Amino acid sequence: MLRYILIIIFFLPIAVLGQDNWDQEGDLEDSQVIIEKDRKIDLPQVNRDFKKVPEIKVNQSDFDVSFNSRQFIPNLNSLAPRIRVLTVQDEKLEKLYSNQVKIGVGNYGASYLEGNFASKRSKDKSYGLNVFHQSFANGAVDKRNSGSGYQRVNPYGKMIFQKAVLNAEAFYERHNNYLYGYDTAMHSEVDRDSLQRTFHTIGASISLKDQNETSRYHYNINTDIYQLFTNINNSEFSFDYNIQNKFDLNDDFTLYLNSDGFISSLKFDILDSAQNRNLLRFKSGVKFTREKLRIGLGLNMVHENDTLEGMGKFHIYPDLNIVYSPFDRLSVFGGLKGDVRANRYRDFLMENPYLDNTVNVYNTLMPFQFYGGAAGSISNFLGYEVGFSIASVRHNFGYEAVYNELQGEIRYRPKYFDQNNTEANVYASISTNIDKLNFNLRGDYFYYNVGETQLMPFRPNYQLKFDGDYWIANKLKVGLNAHLQGRMNNANTIEQENANYSFNVDESIPPIYDLGIKLGYQLSNRSQVFLHANNLIANKYEYYLGYPNRGFQILGGFTYSF
Structure with a gap:
């Protein structure tokens, strides 16, 4: 740039002089101008140090920052309101005595013990233990040869969840009896141990029940298992189940699918073989x-494997029931159903402990049963129910007395009727529950048609039962x-095969009547004394031929709660 400035300065005077002779004519002399570029600018070299920008380290450590805000509460002068709010104190719960012991003794060498032990109040669980003992050292025939006893131990527990309830329990039972139905005139001395039947x-059992009221689906599951042993080496094992399912389609219709049954094994020592007995029911x-009307319509399907000869194993029966409530205190019901009555060896022993060493155990078929009746209340304290049923039954059974010549006593076996026969029942009951008075009275009439030449043995044609109590005073019941x-x-x-048998064997068992009274005096809210008297008429009646009942019985004792 500098060189250009110098050239302009050099030629500027010449140009000015030339302007002075602008009007004069002349000749331009040839000339040659040479411009040389001979100047060089040299600058000193500078050393530059290019360094990397250092990385700025960020401190990533956490800082706990807390914010405090002060709350200003103005202080007000205390007020003295003239209005007082009345408050009701919560009623204190009455002290619960969940444990109770009852002890008693009586004639015939009777001893009685009952204990109930339970947990305290709890919203979600309960548990306890029941213990029961009753025995008679002597009986109506030859004292100790006709004694009896029963014991039971039963622990239990319950858990209540938000949507279900779980129950569980176990038990042990012992029954002790003697086959004292022998002819005392012919057998003065008998081996007592050979008569004993224990x-x-x-x-154990466990159940799970639904309690979710908001759900449309509801269920109830029960399972039971038991093992029976006897002193004559007979045994029975059984697993039972019962499942109930229902689904509410809407407010009017509900579908249900229920199932129950058992798997069992029965063994008699003399036969030395086990019989598997199964039943499955759907x-x-x-x-x-709809308002005052309820109708149920379904099928009852049963499969079982121990019917008598000539019968199928699979059965389908109707299941119809109707309930109509024209008034608030009256309901009329009726229905038609069929089913299989499951018979067990354990049930036979509970009903008749004087069985022979081996018996036949079969189920009873009931192709149909028609039933109806009415139930309601006359007042808030008095209720009633009347009804009837008539059924067609096959393999219905009673008991047949058989004389055992080896041991010299009467034993019993179930007697089945293979043909279809008619069974009917008419009943009526009335009950009340007032502060000081509670009673229940029921009467039944039974009818069995098992053939033109046969009669149903050891089944009564009518029965009447009454049970009630009344508080005469605050402490006397x-x-x-x-x-x-x-x-x-x-x-x-017996009469045909053993002419020398001295029992008075008639064609029928006379009517049975029994009357008992109970007295209880409360010493305090935790203790009581009691006195029970049974068979006040002192009639040694026979429910089963050859086995008279004890006469007048009395039992006294003491009850204490803690």
Whole structure:
């Protein structure tokens, strides 16, 4: 740039002089101008140090920052209101005595013990233990040869969840009896140990029940298991189940599918073989509910494997029931159903402990049963129910008395009727529950048609039961129980096969009537004394031929709660 400035300065005077002679003519002399570029600018070299920008380290450590805000509460002068709010204190719960012991003794060498032990109040669980013992050292025939006893131990527990309830329990039972139905005129001395019949049962059960009221689906599951042992080496094992399912389609219709049954094994020592007995039942249908009317319609399907010869193993029966409530205190019901009555060896022993060493155990078929009745209340304290049923039954059974020549006593076996026969029942009951008075009265009439030439043995034609109690004073309680039973037919082969048998064997068992009274006096809210008297008429009646009942019985004792 500098060189250009110098050139301009150099030529500027010449240009000015030339302007002075602008008007003069002349000739331009040839000339040559040479411009040389001979100047060089040299600058000193500078050393530059280019360094990397250092990385700025960020401190990532956490800082706890807390914010405090002060709350200013103005202080007000205390007020003295003239209005007082009345408050009701919560009522204190009455102290709960969940444990109770009852002890008693009586004639015939009777001893009685009952204990109930339970947990305290709890919203979600409960548990406890029941213990029961009753025995008679002597009986109506030859004292100790006709004694009896019963013991039971039963622990239990319950858990209540938000949507279900779980129950569980176990039990041990012991029954002890003697076959004292021998002819005392012909057998003055007998071996008491050979007469003893003792059977033990150990078992458990568990159930789960739905309690979710907002759900449309509801269920109830029950399972039971038991093992029976006897002192004559007979045994029975059984696993039972019961499952109930229902689904509410809407407010009117409900579907249900229920199932129950058992798997069992029965063994008699003399036969030295086990009999497997199984039953499976399904009940499905629909229920309709509309205001005062309820209708259920379904099928009852049963499969079992121990019917007598000539019968199928699979059965389908109807299941219809109707309930109509024209008034608030009256309901009329009726229905038609069929089913299989499951019979067990354990049930036979509970009903008749004087069985022979081996018996036949079969189920009873009921192709249909028609039933109906009415139930309601006359007032807030008095209720009633009347009804009837008539059924067609096959393999129905009673008991037949058989004389055992080896041991010299009467034993019993179930007697089945293979043909279809008619069974009917008419009943009526009335009950009340008032502060000081409680009672229940029921009467039944039974009818069995098992053929033109046969009679149903050891089943009464009518029965009347009464049980009630009344508080005469605040501390004195009086109870009354009565039992009246009609004549029973006697089926046996004793008279024909054993002419020398000295028993008075008639065609029927006379009517049975029994009357008992109970007295209880409360010493305090935790203790009580009691006195029970049974068979006040002192009638040694025979429910089973050859086995008279004890006469007048009395039992006194003491009850304490803690």
